[in-house]
Amino acid sequence: MRPVFGALAGAGAMLLAGLSCAQAATEIEFWHAMSGTLGERVDELVKKFNDSQKDYVVKAVGKGTYDEVLNGTIAAYRAKRQPEIVQSNERSFLTMVNSGAIIPTSELMAQQGQPIDVKKYIAPVVSYYAIDGKLQAMPFNSSTPILFYNRDHFKAAGFDKPGATWQELEPQLEAIKAKGVSKCAMVLPGDYEWSFLENYSAVNDIPYATKRNGMDGLDTSFVFNKGKLVGQVERMKRLIGPGVMQLAGQGVIPIQLFTSGECSTIIASTASHAAVVAAAKFDWSAAEMPFEQGVTPKNSVIGGAALWTLKGHTPEKYKAIGAFYNFLAQTDTQVWWHQATGYVPVTVAAYDAAKAQGYYQKNPTREIAVVQLMRGTPSDNSLGFRIGNSNQINVAIMEEVSAAFLGRKPVQQALDDAVSRGNESLRRYEQLNAGKK
């Protein structure tokens, strides 16, 4: 009788313990746009957090592309069923800030008694995601474009490495094609407006839009239809015309054409490291983005995404979010994330820690993005972009620019059209959000 009773009591106690544990843990939902290898890394990251403590459980849900996550969030918010955290790309910054649906991260963390010191974050991240020194979103996956290249192809064409300027790189690409080393010397990335236009203008220190690219107010206007940027689109057209630079098109992801060895170079996000390491079966390396001859290159601008906290949840949930953000900002987490994904560390301490480990001696290409992001003093043209209706404008600009490099419109006319379509959207955004930042 007694042992049975004992066993029962033991089982009961275990059951109770289990129950109380389940009750105590506050669950928060985190919608993200990471798929493939990066999606697995997010799951690992969340598991690390969940295993590190007992009070909170983060549930990561992949919701497709950035566009799909944003659409899903809007639908959920309108139906009052929004998750606690959503990952949204850098382009959607103003949409999120002015949505009335979010709690600024600085405010949230101050309420949770863990105020954020923006000085701990790297400068290009802060200039992008902070208003008046207050972070609006939690920096998460930040990247910047760099040049990946196939070293075998460069050697076969008689070059050591790609030239630092476009003036040096362009003849190299043409030679690679002309000598028959590769049919495709460069593949155009899917997000070329980010690398070939926005980052190009930041690095070469030319204005993209007035008011410091929109940092100083919604009454900004595009001005990229003159000067060097026209030359840049002319260059794209010159490279695409004879097939030196190729378009991947539907059904194929541009980076796959690089990793398969078909195309010799690609200017892509440093986060492509994950894909390149996994798939490239040749001697590859990377270099900083090319710039114009005679220019002292400025810092490039970040891309990627940040985490936004949505309104309408209970205080316990916000406590859980605070704990999760705190975990994300820790140096160990940042170093792991940086090394596991190829994204840059968003805190200065994490960069220093990775350096102290000797990580960059073993993996020199991993440091390129960080160095490129932090070089020099940011100018008004390299702080970042604060553009309303940015998704809309982005589609319009890409449509016009591709019409130019496919020869359907003269370059100047295409850029003029892109500017006027963009400005029309900017004015509409200003009309709707009058009086906001």
Add this chain to the structure above:
Amino acid sequence: MLARNSAAELPAVAGGGAWRLRWPLRRKAAPAFSDGQAESGLKRAHFTEWRLPFWLLAPQLFILLLFFFIPSVRALIQAFQLTDPFGATTQWVGFQNFERLFRSSVYWSSVQVTVLFTVAQNVLTLSLALLLAFASNHILRGRGAYRTILLLPYAIAPAIAGIMLAFLFNPRVGPVAHMLQGLGFDWDPNRNSSHALALIVMAASWKHICYNYIFLVAALLSVPHSILESAYLDGAGPIQRFLRISLPMIAPTLFFLIVINFVYGLFETFAIVDATTRGGPAGATSILVYKVYQDGFVTLDLGSSAAQSVILMGLALLLTYAQFRFIERRVNYSV
């Protein structure tokens, strides 16, 4: 979101309506040709109890209300608003969204592409389906097997058909593209807008040939044998018999299919475009219904997207009206 719902529902209502009208007629008409007497029009069914038809209709009406009428009304409202995607700010802007569309050269080029696309798709679908229907009616051995194979593509999801074609015809990696390039044809739908348009016409037609084919086979089967036999005795060959006798007799079916193909091309090809070209290159394949999606869901311009879907709704109503007014009434169903 609303804009998309209503746009997505349009085809179901416009196409479905035509289908529902046609189908009972066809069944009723089938035996009628033997006595050679034309039986036209609908026969009024009499219900003595007035509540019964109401209850029979109720489930369908409820679904229509939920998925068509409510979204349509909301799209109509949104077409006159400027709104933040999250709904934080909303302004009434009158006809501003429509004015913007009519001033926009991008919208007009989308209209142009849509006309090209729907006409090309219609011609290709109908002529190939006709050819296949004619040919498979003349095959004696394994006719059933051929028909089954010809109907298979209809079961393939549009997105999958689109992705498959995009891949097969991808100039870098696609086997069909490599074959074309091997023949000396510089195929590249990523750079050449007419190639891209040809690709979506192919994808859309391939999916829809089966639908046309079923109707045409049925129509060809119901051409009276006596007439065909007498033509045969008069010395007409198979092609002549087809052109002189079968074709005029199946004309009503052809008219019906033309309308249905337009409805299909206008409203149901979104998934194929999205999977095959995403409206590119440089907007060259951005047909109207794809633009509704892109402006509403990718670029979050809800007002413009709603205005566009209202215009499309008007077009669908017009087509349905034309179907009723000019085709349903004048067609002789005795074949």
